[in-house]
Amino acid sequence: MNTSNSDCVVIGIDPGIRNTGWGVIRVEGNNLHHLSHGVIQTEDHGSDAMRLNFIANSLDEIIKKYKPDIAAIEKIFVSNSGESALKLGMARGVALNSLVSHKQILIKELAARYIKKAITGTGAADKDQIKYMIEKLLGKIVVQSDAADALAIAIAGYNSPNESFNSLKLNYDKKKYSNHKLNNAIRKALDKG
Numbered sequence: 001m002n003t004s005n006s007d008c009v010v011i012g013i014d015p016g017i018r019n020t021g022w023g024v025i026r027v028e029g030n031n032l033h034h035l036s037h038g039v040i041q042t043e044d045h046g047s048d049a050m051r052l053n054f055i056a057n058s059l060d061e062i063i064k065k066y067k068p069d070i071a072a073i074e075k076i077f078v079s080n081s082g083e084s085a086l087k088l089g090m091a092r093g094v095a096l097n098s099l100v101s102h103k104q105i106l107i108k109e110l111a112a113r114y115i116k117k118a119i120t121g122t123g124a125a126d127k128d129q130i131k132y133m134i135e136k137l138l139g140k141i142v143v144q145s146d147a148a149d150a151l152a153i154a155i156a157g158y159n160s161p162n163e164s165f166n167s168l169k170l171n172y173d174k175k176k177y178s179n180h181k182l183n184n185a186i187r188k189a190l191d192k193g
Helices: 048-066 082-100 112-120 127-138 145-159 182-192
Strands: 007-014 019-028 031-041 070-074 106-110
Touching: 007 048, 007 145, 019 048, 019 145, 031 048, 031 127, 031 145, 048 082, 070 082, 070 145, 082 106, 106 112, 106 145, 112 127, 112 145, 127 145
Parallel strands: 007 070, 070 106
Antiparallel strands: 007 019, 019 031
16 A cells, blocks of 8 residues: 555446446646556456456555555446446445455445536536546546546546445545645646636
């Protein structure tokens, strides 16, 4: 775990059984830095079990590579389709299991409206607005919307007071993550453009 008060690595995860977006940022003081992002895409003809296993193995590799201090994941939402909600829940459960197996990560769950509001100022923002703000904040073009959503989740997660899983965090230092600097970063990014 990183012990610097001004340096923190955050992973955001946008779970899905077909596409699981992920994004990793580093926060240094008032500055947000893009480290990496991508989408874990499962094969359409694979069984749900094979897809979930692929997601878990891929996330484990990403977590091992970037060693995040904080992980943020979108909370489940109610869907019109019971089957869609179940499959989303399975992908989310696999992602949470991967994160929990790395006990030094503080895990935060965020509602979709909270993420949108934290990034754009409105809880009703669409994917294009999220993508635009992520590109402004991080100075990086992000083609895949699932990856842009994951980067938004990472940024909102760093600034979120939600600590529903902090009992899993060993050596957790609340002072390290209590500075909410997103507004300064947003202002700075918008001033550039």
